[in-house]
Structures are given as structure tokens and as C-alpha cells.
Amino acid sequence: MNIGEAARASGVSAKMIRYYEQSGLIPKAGRSAAGYRDYSTTDVHMLRFVRRSRDLGFSMAEIEELLQLWRDRSRQSADVKRIALARIADLRRRIQEMEEMAATLEDLASCCSGDNRPDCPILADLEQGEAGKPRRSRGAIDSAP
Amino acid sequence: MNIGEAARASGVSAKMIRYYEQSGLIPKAGRSAAGYRDYSTTDVHMLRFVRRSRDLGFSMAEIEELLQLWRDRSRQSADVKRIALARIADLRRRIQEMEEMAATLEDLASCCSGDNRPDCPILADLEQGEAGKPRRSRGAIDSAP
DNA sequence: CCTTGACCTTCCCACGGTTGGAAGCCCCAC
DNA sequence: GTGGGGCTTCCAACCGTGGGAAGGTCAAGG
Numbered sequence: 001m002n003i004g005e006a007a008r009a010s011g012v013s014a015k016m017i018r019y020y021e022q023s024g025l026i027p028k029a030g031r032s033a034a035g036y037r038d039y040s041t042t043d044v045h046m047l048r049f050v051r052r053s054r055d056l057g058f059s060m061a062e063i064e065e066l067l068q069l070w071r072d073r074s075r076q077s078a079d080v081k082r083i084a085l086a087r088i089a090d091l092r093r094r095i096q097e098m099e100e101m102a103a104t105l106e107d108l109a110s111c112c113s114g115d116n117r118p119d120c121p122i123l124a125d126l127e128q129g130e131a132g133k134p135r136r137s138r139g140a141i142d143s144a145p
Numbered sequence: 146m147n148i149g150e151a152a153r154a155s156g157v158s159a160k161m162i163r164y165y166e167q168s169g170l171i172p173k174a175g176r177s178a179a180g181y182r183d184y185s186t187t188d189v190h191m192l193r194f195v196r197r198s199r200d201l202g203f204s205m206a207e208i209e210e211l212l213q214l215w216r217d218r219s220r221q222s223a224d225v226k227r228i229a230l231a232r233i234a235d236l237r238r239r240i241q242e243m244e245e246m247a248a249t250l251e252d253l254a255s256c257c258s259g260d261n262r263p264d265c266p267i268l269a270d271l272e273q274g275e276a277g278k279p280r281r282s283r284g285a286i287d288s289a290p
Numbered sequence: 291c292c293t294t295g296a297c298c299t300t301c302c303c304a305c306g307g308t309t310g311g312a313a314g315c316c317c318c319a320c
Numbered sequence: 321g322t323g324g325g326g327c328t329t330c331c332a333a334c335c336g337t338g339g340g341a342a343g344g345t346c347a348a349g350g
Binding site: 045048049052053055056057066069070073074075076077078080081084085087088091092094095098099101102104105106108109112119120121122123125 | 197200201202211214215220222225226229230232233236237239240243244246247249250251253254257258259260261262263264265266267268270271272
């Protein structure tokens with residue numbers, strides 16, 4: 001099966017399949033005589049595993065670990081659970097931070113008359129704001145292309 | 146004041162100040178005879194504004210808009226409120242997605258015995274998982290360096 | 291047989307935002 | 321005058337994804 005077909009079957013774009021291979025996340029695919037990558041249904045299975053993992057927010061490093069465990073028949077479920085729990089804790093922490101941001105912004109917005117006057121408590125806060133804790137990029141999901 | 150001093154006073158690293166200047170977010174700083182960038186207390190104020198905005202999760206594009214409004218004495222508070230509300234909606238959406246991820250993972254983890262047996266419902270789900278909605282990177286805040 | 295169009299290959303570039311390093315000049319205290 | 325820290329610029333990296341160029345290949349239809 002060609003890369004395009006594997007992409008459609010797995011839900012991982014051809015671009016990303018090549019990237020995952022190139023970065024060592026997945027093994028190098030076999031090649032046809034013409035140099036085309038060739039995929040089996042097992043490979044598609046693996047790609048779906050990767051996609052589902054990304055959908056759940058695992059990082060590439062975590063997925064690498066999960067893939068190893070997936071292939072290892074003697075794995076221990078505790079190992080997998082550990083990764084999942086770490087991911088949950090991470091999610092909870094990020095959610096907490098974003099909740100705080102949203103709450104602060106809501107406070108500010110509720111104090112803002114939102115009319116055509118130049119006074120604006122939001123700008124006033126941004127100007128003053130002690131800030132100092134979270135810092136860093138917003139990132140995250142970016143769900144709408 | 147030198148860039149280092151301005152960085153300490155504003156909480157924005159010297160690296161980032163140069164980057165913000167280079168990318169046009171903030172105006173080019175004046176230079177001393179030796180070519181050093183020179184900052185006034187007003188500049189520090191502006192840098193703090195930028196930092197506080199980033200702490201609240203605004204993107205550079207949004208901060209650019211907010212800075213313009215900040216400088217514009219005839220601005221209308223409605224414009225600022227609009228940006229803040231959009232940001233809040235965005236946060237709520239991301240939080241929602243992350244909540245769903247966490248809930249799914251918690252379901253899986255609670256089904257997982259977490260012992261030294263090889264059976265693992267988490268891997269089983271990743272293998273099968275229909276997936277298909279959110280996709281995309283985890284990103285987000287990244288608060289602990 | 292040859293053309294056409296869909297596919298594949300590799301390679302480079304872009305985005306967000308931030309950090310790191312190297313090479314070279316400058317300034318201040320000792 | 322000298323050492324160590326500041327400053328300057330430039331270049332590269334992180335993660336994950338998409339876009340596109342330039343060229344090779346496959347299958348169908350004329």
C-alpha cells in the first residue's frame with residue numbers, strides 16, 4: 001500500500017508519516033522497486049495508534065515510549081498506566097493555569113463598560129499587572145487551522 | 146538604561162526584547178554612542194504591558210493590537226473588551242478539549258489494573274480508538290521549564 | 291505507443307515563541 | 321591596563337504541521 005493510501009486508512013497525513021519515519025518515531029518503511037514507501041495493514045495499525053495517542057495529547061517522546069510498550073509482549077500494564085497518569089496530571093495542571101487566565105480576563109472584562117469611552121480597566125490592568133507567575137506561550141491544541 | 150537593566154525591571158528577557166523589536170511588536174529602541182539600546186521608564190512600562198499580556202495568554206498579534214489601543218488615547222474600551230472576550234472564548238474552547246482528553250485518559254486508567262501483567266486496556270484503546278476529532282499538538286503554557 | 295493526471299520522491303521554508311551559542315566589541319572597577 | 325561581565329549581531333534549535341518546488345512513476349485512455 002502506498003503512503004497516500006496508508007494516510008487515508010490511518011488518518012495520519014503523508015507528510016506526517018514521512019516526518020515520523022525521519023525522526024525515528026516509527027521504523028523506516030520498505031520501498032517498492034520505484035522507491036515508493038510500502039505499508040502493510042500492521043503498519044496502518046501502528047499509524048492509527050500514533051494518531052490516537054496524539055489526539056489524546058501525548059508528546060512524541062511519550063508516544064515513542066508507548067509504541068515500545070505496545071510492541072513488547074511482556075510489558076507491564078503499570079508502565080503504561082504511569083505514562084497515562086503523568087499525562088493526566090499534566091493536563092490538569094495546564095487546565096488549571098488556563099482557568100486562572102480565563103478567570104482573570106473575565107474579571108477584567110466584567111469591569112469594562114465596553115462602550116465607546118476611552119477608559120478601559122483591562123488596559124489599566126495590563127499596564128499595572130504584577131504578573132510574575134506563569135509566563136510562557138499560549139500554545140495548545142490550536143484546533144482551528 | 147541598558148537592555149539588561151530594562152529586562153530585569155520589566156521581567157522580559159533581553160533576548161525577547163530584541164526579538165520583539167526585531168519582529169516589530171515594539172518600536173526600535175534608541176542607541177547610545179556605543180550602539181547599546183537605551184530604554185526609558187516608559188519603555189519599561191510598555192515591556193511590562195507586553196509581559197503581563199503574554200502571561201494572560203495573548204498571542205503576539207493580539208498584543209500588537211492591544212499595544213496600539215494602549216497608545217491610542219481616543220481608543221474605545223469596546224475594542225479592548227472584544228479582544229479579551231475572544232481570548233476568553235478561545236481559552237474555554239481549549240480547556241474543554243483538554244478536559245475531554247483528561248476524561249478519556251482517566252476512564253482508561255481506571256480500567257487498567259496497573260500491575261505487572263501485560264494486559265493493558267489503555268494500549269488496547271490506543272490500538273483501536275476511533276479518534277477523529279481534535280487532533281493537533283498538545284502545546285500550552287509549558288509552565289515548568 | 292504516448293499523453294495525461296494522480297501519485298510518489300526529496301528538499302527547503304514557514305509558523306509560534308523562546309532559548310542557546312559563537313564571535314566580537316564595549317564599559318567599568320580594580 | 322586588564323579581567324570579567326555587559327552589549328552587539330547572526331545562526332540554529334525545539335515541536336508538529338502544512339506548503340510548495342522539482343523531478344520520477346504509475347495507470348488509464350486515446
